[in-house]
Amino acid sequence: MTSAEKIIxxxxxxxxxxxxxxxxxxxxxxFVKVGMELFYSTGPGLVTMLKDxxxxxxxxxxxxxxxxxxxxxxxxxxxxxxxxxxxxxxxxLEMMKRARDAVVGDTKLIGVTQLTSIDQxxxxxxxxxxxxxxxxxxxxxxxxxxxGLHGVVCSPNEVSMIKTAFGPSFxxxxxxxxxxxxxxxxxxxxxxxxxxxxxxxxxxxIGRPILASPDPQxxxxxxxxxxxxxx
Ligand code: C5P
Numbered sequence: 001m002t003s004a005e006k007i008i009x010x011x012x013x014x015x016x017x018x019x020x021x022x023x024x025x026x027x028x029x030x031f032v033k034v035g036m037e038l039f040y041s042t043g044p045g046l047v048t049m050l051k052d053x054x055x056x057x058x059x060x061x062x063x064x065x066x067x068x069x070x071x072x073x074x075x076x077x078x079x080x081x082x083x084x085x086x087x088x089x090x091x092x093l094e095m096m097k098r099a100r101d102a103v104v105g106d107t108k109l110i111g112v113t114q115l116t117s118i119d120q121x122x123x124x125x126x127x128x129x130x131x132x133x134x135x136x137x138x139x140x141x142x143x144x145x146x147x148g149l150h151g152v153v154c155s156p157n158e159v160s161m162i163k164t165a166f167g168p169s170f171x172x173x174x175x176x177x178x179x180x181x182x183x184x185x186x187x188x189x190x191x192x193x194x195x196x197x198x199x200x201x202x203x204x205x206i207g208r209p210i211l212a213s214p215d216p217q218x219x220x221x222x223x224x225x226x227x228x229x230x231x
Contacts (some may be wrong), residue, residue: 003227004030006197008058008173009220010207011035016042016049023053025216028224031056031083033205047080056083058173058205062112063087067098074109075102084173084203086153088112089140096147108171111144112153113137116176119188133189134158138165145170153205155189156196163200175205179223182209193223194230 009026010033011019032055034047039061050057059082063073070087077085087099089111096111103109114123114137123129129136137158144152151171154162159172178190185208196204206223213219
């Protein structure tokens with residue numbers, strides 16, 4: 001895998017036109033993420049268009065429902081030919097197993113452990129989950145592994161723990177990546193691109209540090225160089 005393929009650029013945008021503009025600005029991007037904001041406004045055709053352009057696509061819709069509905073959702077989405085799809089581990093083992101059964105083709109299904117915007121206080125005081133964030137992430141990752149998922153979404157801080165527990169081929173996809181000097185915004189459990197790669201992240205999901213930069217191409221290339229040196 002090339003370093004450029006390790007960076008998943010989050011297309012947190014509203015329209016197809018904005019996507020085309022951004023892709024023109026970022027000719028070296030190889031892997032993109034379509035989240036709820038973009039998918040809900042443009043629909044499945046956008047994924048097909050991105051695949052037709054030769055891009056790899058992570059469809060980040062974080063499915064979380066009863067097992068039968070999760071099965072149907074993953075069945076519909078995986079037919080689009082996306083490379084990565086996800087669902088919330090908090091939906092439980094049966095939901096994850098049913099969803100895994102629905103995957104067709106080469107799509108890889110990964111489980112969201114705890115959002116990188118959740119910190120220790122929110123976990124304990126608002127979500128009512130006892131223990132540390134790491135305990136919870138490990139527990140959810142264990143369920144994902146048992147369900148036959150291909151890996152998890154977690155913070156870069158938790159990658160080495162996940163790889164030690166579940167082996168190198170269990171994917172660790174990490175948002176919460178912030179280059180030195182950039183704003184953490186709503187992300188709480190962050191690392192730099194270099195640290196994330198050194199920790200063993202397979203893919204770095206990066207949105208605002210690229211798209212909200214005054215020069216997105218420069219921002220992407222700076223991250224790429226940082227990763228190349230770290231790999
Ligand atoms: O702009 P930023 O780099 O924070 O974007 C991170 C992206 O990763 C967002 O699109 C967000 O929805 C997504 N994400 C996340 N935490 C997760 C899963 C996905 O931040 N656990």
